[in-house]
Amino acid sequence: MNPRNRTNFSGGPGVLPESVLQQVQQAIIEVPEVGLSILGISHRSEWFAAAVAELENNILKLLGLSENYHVLFLQGGATQQFSMVPMSLLHGKAHPAEYLHTGYWSGKSVADASRQGPIRVVWSGAESGFLRLPGDDELSFAPEAPYIHYVSNETVEGLQFQRVLGRDDVPRICDMSSDFLSKPCEAERFSLIYAHAQKNLGPSGVTVVLVRDELLAEVPDNLPGFLDYRSHAQAHSNFNTPPVFAIYVVLLVTRWLIGEIGGLANMARINRAKAELLYKLLDSSDGFYRGRAESRDRSTMNVAFNLRSPEMERRFLAEALAAGFSGLAGHRSVGGIRASIYNGLTLPAVEKLAGFMEDFRRS
Ligand SMILES: *Cc1c(COP(=O)(O)O)cnc(C)c1O
DSSP states (O other): OOGGGOEEOOSSSOOOOHHHHHHHHHHHHOBTTTTBOGGGOOTTSHHHHHHHHHHHHHHHHHHTOOTTEEEEEESSHHHHHHHHHHHHHTTTOSSOEEEEEOSHHHHHHHHHHHTTSOEEEEEEOTTTTTOSOOOGGGOOOOTTOSOEEEESEETTTTEEOSSOOSOTTSOEEEEOTTTTTSSOOOGGGOSEEEEETTTTTSSTTOEEEEEEHHHHTTSOTTSOGGGOHHHHHHTTTOSSOOOHHHHHHHHHHHHHIIIIIOSHHHHHHHHHHHHHHHHHHHHTSTTSSEESSOGGGBOSSEEEEEOSSHHHHHHHHHHHHHTTEESOBOOTTTOSEEEEOOTTSOHHHHHHHHHHHHHHHHO
């Protein structure tokens, strides 16, 4: 198989829509309205300020949010947010912030937060191998907590919350890196949402942070300028040289979501159809393919499963790659197989993978 025709099922950086890639290709040579390459346009130009303003608006519009949120485009990935959140909101607090430990990525957020101040792990799936998420009857949240933090979609394990957690009188903070803008998310119920671009929104290099205005009042004054959300809010993400290229690609993706897909409800329908196709195939394979997560908590973004043995999985991955399906190996921490089916991956591409999986099972 010609490697040029591979389909990207990688956990991240993920696949982007074909029409976006074509515009990016053109923009590398010349952004039509500017007459310059996107790689060499000044971040202080009027054009870039307008691009940032349009992107801020597109994100607010897609999520149905009003203007009491700041939309920031930061660097350092989601990992930087693991510490920037507690640096901003936990320092000097008497009561612990509440964290859910539901998988690999939330584990990283717990480790970084506990270096900054007191935290309480409300629920952990560590002992049961992160095969499921907690039900409401297993959770109780304290009203005096400075905030509650969780990960909406555990990318490695393929676990996704299908509801909003926490309580309305405590600020909710969520790492939505792997399902942001994949469906409506009741964003107005969150005080801070962060999501890096490279799973669902664009290339690596930029992280979207949505933060309620009131929350910024709590940020201590002694943080380095770059680590203070207020610096970026005041400067409309132009505090220092921002990742102009990555921000531009995310702008193109939001235009695609609004113009071609028709909003997040439509995007959610497409994503559900893709996920249902694969989960049905797993469930009707007589145990040949075994879904990792409990059915109730299955992710629509990352379909994680195992075959009967590691040898079979190796053969599966080799034959899949030869057939043009790239990035299907599970995360190095858990192994197995993971089909990541982010926004940019089409239903026909998932149908092709399903066809391959049926053939492989019968071979
Ligand atoms: C991939 C991922 C991360 C890591 O993000 P970086 O941008 O590499 O720091 C964090 N959280 C979640 C949910 C992820 O899927």
